[in-house]
Amino acid sequence: MSEPADRVAALEAYHREEVAGCIRCALSRTRTQVVVGSGRLDADVMFVGEAPGYHEDVQGMPFVGQSGKLLTRLIEGIGLRREDVFIANVLKCRPPGNRDPQPAEISACEPHLFRQVALVRPRVVCTLGNFATKLLSGRPDGISRVHGHELPIEIGGQPVLLYPLFHPAAALYTRAMLTTLEADFARIPELVARAAPSSAPAPPAPPPAVPAREPDPAAQPVHAGAGVPASASAEQLGLF
Ligand code: URA
Helix, strand or coil, rough: CCHCCCCHHHHHHHHHHHHCCCCHHHHHHHCCCCCCCCECCCEEEEEEECCCCCCHHCCCCCCCCCCHHHHHHHHHCCCCCCCCCCHEEECCCCCCCHHCCHHHHHHHHHHHHHHHHHHHHEEEEEECCCCHHHHHCCCCCCCCHHCCCCCEEEECCEEEEEEEEHHHHHHHHHHHHHHHHHHHHCCCCHHHHHHHCCCCCCCCCCCCCCCCCCCCCCCCCEEECCCCCCCCCCCCCCCC
């Protein structure tokens, strides 16, 4: 399936049939709605955050809170619109209280992200913050070390240029971080131009879900989502 129109139709069907009503993990019992993703289904650039926060859970759209407003501004700063890119999260449902995603939730949800990458077929995947970066790079290096350094990898069978960026929530706290984030964003057009369009076929749909373990109710640290308490520092949020 290499025609963009076929991939768009396949992704719409996948979102409708597999993601929108997903009950693969216990977050399905606490979410308001699944935050599937938004934007162009055949975009050259994809942004991957951590998980929906309060506002995303209510509105059903990724990055619509404070950090989302900044993300939109950064996207527009490089001459694109939100509608030109695809925006998703590692987790499609909000963890209660914006706590960190748990291993069972990640393994239940990551096939959705891999399928999205396989069908959107972006040239550049920008990971926002430590969490998405470590997951998609498969490496332990923190975002402070790797931000702004592109890395050719495969995601969901798809060759992409992984481009780690600080999470926009971190730049809400620190002016210097915003300057760095803007500088890293400025390289995105060059990376898109450099990354060759792929012709690899999308892999087959993932196998049926295995029920996830219950999350540990004792673990309640906040995550890098919208709606984080104003008192939480960026470091506490694991943003750098
Ligand atoms: N933070 C994230 O990581 N994702 C969102 O959708 C919103 C805030």
